[in-house]
Amino acid sequence: MPTVTxxxxxxxxxxxxxxxxxxxxxxxxxxxxxxxxLRVKFGIDPTASDIHLGHTVVLHKxxxxxxxxxxxxxxxxxxxxxxxxxxxxxxxxxPLSAAEVEDHAQTYIDQVRAVLDFSPDRLxxxxxxxxxxxxxxxxxxxxxxxxxxxRIMERDDFATRFRDGVPIALSELLYPLLQGTDxxxxxxxxxxxxxDQLFNNLMGRQLQSAAGMxxxxxxxxxxxxxxxxxxxxxxxxxxxxGIAEPPGEQFGKLMSIPDELMPRYxxxxxxxxxxxxxxxxxxxxxGAIAPVEAKRLLARTIADxxxxxxxxDAAEAEFDxxxxxxxxxxDLPEREVPAAEFPMRLARLLARAELVSSNKEGRRKIEQGxxxxxxxxxxxxxxxxxxxDADGQVLQVGKRAWARVRIR
RNA sequence: GGGUCCGUACCCGAGAGGCCAAAGGGAUCUGGCUGUAAUCCAGAUGCGCAAGCUACGGGGGUUCGAAUCCCUCCGGGCCCA
Numbered sequence: 001m002p003t004v005t006x007x008x009x010x011x012x013x014x015x016x017x018x019x020x021x022x023x024x025x026x027x028x029x030x031x032x033x034x035x036x037x038l039r040v041k042f043g044i045d046p047t048a049s050d051i052h053l054g055h056t057v058v059l060h061k062x063x064x065x066x067x068x069x070x071x072x073x074x075x076x077x078x079x080x081x082x083x084x085x086x087x088x089x090x091x092x093x094x095p096l097s098a099a100e101v102e103d104h105a106q107t108y109i110d111q112v113r114a115v116l117d118f119s120p121d122r123l124x125x126x127x128x129x130x131x132x133x134x135x136x137x138x139x140x141x142x143x144x145x146x147x148x149x150x151r152i153m154e155r156d157d158f159a160t161r162f163r164d165g166v167p168i169a170l171s172e173l174l175y176p177l178l179q180g181t182d183x184x185x186x187x188x189x190x191x192x193x194x195x196d197q198l199f200n201n202l203m204g205r206q207l208q209s210a211a212g213m214x215x216x217x218x219x220x221x222x223x224x225x226x227x228x229x230x231x232x233x234x235x236x237x238x239x240x241x242g243i244a245e246p247p248g249e250q251f252g253k254l255m256s257i258p259d260e261l262m263p264r265y266x267x268x269x270x271x272x273x274x275x276x277x278x279x280x281x282x283x284x285x286x287g288a289i290a291p292v293e294a295k296r297l298l299a300r301t302i303a304d305x306x307x308x309x310x311x312x313d314a315a316e317a318e319f320d321x322x323x324x325x326x327x328x329x330x331d332l333p334e335r336e337v338p339a340a341e342f343p344m345r346l347a348r349l350l351a352r353a354e355l356v357s358s359n360k361e362g363r364r365k366i367e368q369g370x371x372x373x374x375x376x377x378x379x380x381x382x383x384x385x386x387x388x389d390a391d392g393q394v395l396q397v398g399k400r401a402w403a404r405v406r407i408r
Numbered sequence: 409g410g411g412u413c414c415g416u417a418c419c420c421g422a423g424a425g426g427c428c429a430a431a432g433g434g435a436u437c438u439g440g441c442u443g444u445a446a447u448c449c450a451g452a453u454g455c456g457c458a459a460g461c462u463a464c465g466g467g468g469g470u471u472c473g474a475a476u477c478c479c480u481c482c483g484g485g486c487c488c489a
Contacts, residue, residue: 165485228435229446238435256445292443299444323445345457360455361437368438368452382457398438399445 008032011068017274018267019061020195021220023202028217031189038070041188041204041216043128043179044112045077046104051111052240053302054224054233057268058192059115061221065190066117071124073186074112076105079129080178111243114306115271124186131185132178143177146210147203152176155199176200180207188216195220224268229258247303251315252323252400254299259291262298270301328375328394332402339407342387346371346378349385353395353403365397372396 011032016022031038042062044055062072081101109125116123135143152173153159161168176199183191183204191201198220205215223232226239233240241253257265263281266272272280280297283289289297300312321327335353344352347362350371356362365371366381373385374393391407 167484227445252445254445258446259444261446290443291446295444295446319444324443347457358455359457361453363457364452365438369440370438 014064014068014274015061016219018221019219020222021198021218023205023218027215028190028219031217036189038065038189039073039124039187040065040070041073041075041183041186041191042193043075043077043080043182043191044108045081046101046108047081048104048235050235050240050242050244051108052233052235052242053265053269054194054226054240056115056243056271057224058194058221059112060268060271061219062192063116063271065192066122071122072116073124073126073188074116075182075186076108076125076127077179077182078102078105078127079132080175080182107244114243126186128178128182128185132181140174143181143207144174146207147177149173176203177207180204183216184208184211184213187213189214190217190219192219192221194223196223222264222268225261225264227253227257229261241302243306247307247311247315248318250303250306251299251312251319254302255295255319257295259295262291262294265298270298271305272301323399328396328402332394332404334404334406336406336408337390339387342390342407343384346373346383346385347381349390349405350395350397353405355395355397355401355403362397370398 008029012025012029015028015032016025022028040062042058066072078098078101081104082098105127153162155176158168158173160166179200180203182188183201184207188204188208191204193201198218201216201218201220205218208215225231226233226237227241228237228239231237231239241250245253254265262284263277266280267274267277270277280289280294284291284294296316300316303312303315304310318330322329337349337352341352345359345363347356347366348359350356350362350365351359356365362371363381366378366383369377369379371378373390373395375396387407390405392404394402394404396402
């Protein structure tokens with residue numbers, strides 16, 4: 001068994017830093033003092049294939065436990081994904097097929113590698129279908145008998161949906177119980193999750209106690225705001241930065257977050273030590289670092305984290321080329337258009353080059369002054385171009401869409 | 409099983425026979441500004457060169473004319489049992 005740090009006080013401080021809930025710190029301290037390698041549970045439901053920075057907040061916390069010698073018990077919720085966690089959702093999630101779930105799970109695992117330590121003595125990977133799929137009706141009845149309808153309905157999102165007449169599938173009400181069962185099965189000492197998981201995680205304590213185990217310590221991490229600076233980062237809101245996205249995309253998106261969000265991003269997404277975060281944030285606050293520079297640092301850091309050292313510098317250089325110097329990106333798509341279709345209106349060519357979704361939209365973009373051909377702004381919405389005019393030229397729409405036309 | 413209400417564009421949501429390609433908000437996009445794909449300000453947002461076409465859960469009907477009225481089917485909420 002690996003050695004575990006015995007300085008419980010220091011460990012407690014590091015581990016509780018940046019958490020929203022810790023239930024409860026005394027229990028955690030006791031566990032840390034025991035010198036045992038703790039089993040730290042974190043469950044993910046592979047309902048979608050992309051991990052974004054919001055997901056990494058809790059993963060960084062889990063990594064801290066690993067770095068202190070503890071064991072991350074990563075539960076792939078292949079069974080629960082099929083039920084659909086209703087957390088924070090206003091509607092029932094459509095069920096996924098087993099194949100979709102498996103596919104997502106593999107992508108998840110690949111992406112999680114960027115944050116977690118995958119050494120065998122630091123990570124245990126399990127699938128909850130291994131125990132949940134085996135339960136029979138008697139097991140289910142026993143499980144559901146351990147709580148009450150009133151207790152389940154305390155959960156805010158259930159209460160809200162019920163009040164507003166939004167449907168709640170009966171299966172969704174069971175979700176907290178399933179997640180709690182996971183805690184019993186993996187004998188979790190600690191469970192991590194976002195703040196929205198608090199209810200589910202506490203259910204784990206209840207079920208563990210009922211099973212005669214010491215209840216797990218529950219710790220929650222903040223939900224990261226997305227690019228808009230207000231709503232929580234999520235794929236469905238489209239305000240996310242995926243960790244598998246190209247570095248240039250990550251860099252650009254990070255440059256577009258509201259300035260006020262920077263301290264939070266430094267604290268929650270970089271994996272930096274609390275000290276380093278504090279120094280950087282302080283420097284930003286007293287003007288020692290200009291906001292742009294801080295944002296660039298953040299953007300480089302994230303790109304490096306997920307694409308290897310140097311990725312951030314490269315992304316930054318390209319960003320400057322394109323957005324500061326206004327040059328064409330070094331790598332831009334080519335679109336082939338048959339010569340027979342010419343001459344055609346530029347508006348139509350933009351659509352053929354997939355820069356706009358319709359001729360009409362192309363016309364609109366020209367009228368708004370957002371279209372350039374070979375670097376020249378076009379003002380005539382009815383402009384006709386010949387094959388010779390168009391061949392090999394770079395079309396640009398707005399600040400972020402380019403294509404080179406090839407006549408064939 | 410009975411009753412009742414609802415289903416509108418990417419999302420929320422107004423609309424009550426013609427003035428509706430459909431108010432308003434969100435979201436997104438374009439332009440200007442700039443330290444940024446930030447903020448702020450302005451504008452745009454079904455398709456078609458156009459005549460026009462398609463669109464208000466699906467289908468059918470009434471009418472000169474339907475998102476708006478009727479029938480039916482599908483989906484959903486609530487109440488009663």
